[in-house]
Each structure stands twice: as C-alpha cells, then as structure tokens.
Amino acid sequence: MPLHVTDYTWTQTDSTVHISVPLKGATAAGVDIVSTEEYLKVHFPPFLxxxxxxxxxxxDRSSAKVGNGVAVFTLPKKTHKVWEHLMITTGDKETKREIRERALLTQEQKLSAELKQKAEKRQAEKKYALETMMKLEREERDRIQQMKDAEREKTTVELAAWQLRQKQEAQQNQNHQIQQNPGTKLPGNRQTDIRKNNQVHSDAEKKKKIRAQLPPPRTCGNIPVTFTPRVFPTALRESRVPEEEEWLKKQAEARRAMSAELEELEDLTEEERNPDWLKQKGDKCFSNGDYVGAVNAYSLGIRLNRKLPALYSNRAACHLKLRNLHKAVEDSSKALDLLTPAVSANAAARVRASVRRGSAFCQLELYAEGLQDYEAALKIEPHNEELQRDAQIIRDIIQGSAGTQNGTK
Incomplete structure (x- = not known):
C-alpha cells in the first residue's frame, strides 16, 4: 500500500497553478510522473x-522540474479565475477511478504518439542518409567509368598505331628481300605454320605432365552423428514428448522474436530492451501497489516480444486491480493461447491465467464463463482447496440466480 504525500504546497494566480511536492530522498530517475488536464500523479515508491x-x-504548456529533493509543477489554467481548492472535494471513488483511468489512457496515447513521431523522424533521417550515400556512390561510379572510357580510347589509339607500324615494317622487310633476291619467290606462311605446330605439341606435353602430377581424387564417405535423446520424467504410457518438444520450440522462438521492435525503440537503454528485465520491473511495481507503472512495464515488454505469455498474464492481474475487466479478459486469453500445448512445464502458468480470466468474468457478472475457467484450473490442480472453495461459491451464485428466476416465473 503506497504512502500518500500530504505535506505538499501550492500557490496560484489567475492564470497559473504552482505545486511543490517533496521527494523525500528519491532521485529524479526514480520518480514516475503522470500529468493530464484533470489529473496529476507523482509516484516514488513507497510514496504517492x-x-x-x-x-x-x-x-501542452504544463512543465515539471525535478531536483534538490523536490518536484515543482507549473500548470497554466484553461480558464483564468481563482480556484477555491486545488483538488475536487468529492469523495466518490467511482468518479476518481474514472478520472484516473482517463489519465492513464491519455498518457498511453501521448507516449505512443511520441514513439511514433520519433520513429518517423529516424526513418526520414535514414532515408536522407541513404539517398545521400546513393548519390555519392553514383557520382563515384560515373567518375570511374569516365576514367575507364578514357583509358580504353587511349589504348585503342595506341593499338591501332602499333598495328600500322607492324604492317609498315613487314612491308619494308618484304621489299628489302625482293630487292636482294629478285629471282626467288617467298615461301609464304610455311615457316609460320611449322612454328605453330611445334608450339601446340609443346603445350600438350606440358598439360600431360601437369595431369600426371595431380593427386588422385579423395574417397567419399559418411560421418555418423548421434544425439542424446531428451528424457522426460513421465511414464512411457503417458509420454507427451511431442507436446514437450513443441512447447520448447515455441519458447525458443519467443526469445528470438525481438528484431523489428528494437529498430523502432533505439532510444531505450540496454536494460529496457530486455523483456525479462521489464517483467521483473513490472513485478516489483505490482508488489509496491503501482499497478499503472506495472502495466507500462509489461506493455513495453510485449512490444519487444509478443510471444511471452507471462507478460500478458501479469498485465491481466494489473488490469484486475485497476478494474479494467475487459482488458483483463483479453490479456488472460492471449496468455492461454500462448501457453499451448498444455504440458507440465506450463501447468502453473495456465492455472494463474485461467483464474485471472475467471475472476474478471465473475466481476463482469458472467458467472458461467468464470466457472468454466475455474474448473479448467481445477483439472490441473484438483487438490487446490482455495480453487475448490471459489468454484463452489460461483456455483452457489449461479444456482441462486436460477432459483430466483424460477421463483419469479
């Protein structure tokens, strides 16, 4: 149960309200603030x-400064007038609960909008950087291509000049030979053909020698691999090895399902990127009575990994405390969907999720649906006296309602 802070101070003008809350030794990092148009919460465990x-x-124009052991809030009024009190004087718990829930919903929407805006900004920056890099690479490719074209053109010109010189020299040699031996004919290309044949024969001999020096091909074979079988502590006639293996596979996939969300949440610390750490933080907030903080921790963990049933089941428990009954039913159902197949490793988790959904149904006066969930939990733990007692209470309520209806008829 949190300790409510009563030694706060406040002042006002026609246009602004100033509130000063002592932090009682808490650091700025340990202060959780929720602020809307009609609600303000400062939570630093165990104080509230x-x-x-x-x-x-x-x-939108409100501001908060946290430091030197105090949190100072400046809240501009929408209507310029002097307030009679800082807070509403009604003692209606239902009205306060509705205001608190509206504030929580507004805070969640605000955080979601901020995260979306940051993601869009990062996406635009990445797009601009990518376009800039592509432009630089394109300019570099064009420059290299121009250098290649210039080098190719230069080489072509040099090759043409060399061929022309070779042709001129051959013509000069032929004219010189004719002048020295005017009565003889040239042998044509016979000598050239002999040289080519000798060269081909020499190349064939070299290839034959290289092939003779190569080692013989390796012999093929198979390497046997054996695996140690997984043994479950269950009798063979009751063995559920396929279900156990499917459950372990789903748990392994859940630990790997964190890639897309991490790219959108780059501003988080290393700890805040770990769903297990967020679950522990949510559990601590729940034990301290900070159910809204626990919901925030579990929700961020679900954004990072939507395959962990414990996050949904624990968030359902928070919604039960906050009287968000439909959300409790939704989260419990999601947890039960993830807790399949039903094996001994997740039996306790299925009991908790079934009881939380059954409790939410009963508080919504859907007693038949709630009884089904309690009976499902009893099938897993048939000797649980507390479950037996709660299930019997629900049966009595259903029977009493039926008896009243029959009497009315």
Missing part, C-alpha cells in the same frame, strides 16, 4: 501523490 484538479489545465 495524487491530485484530482479542481479545474482543467493546459497540459
């Missing part, structure tokens, strides 16, 4: 300050 404001304020 809540203010259901007397009039709406301008949340």
């Amino acid at each position: 300050f809540e203010a259901f404001l007397f009039e709406p304020v301008d949340d």
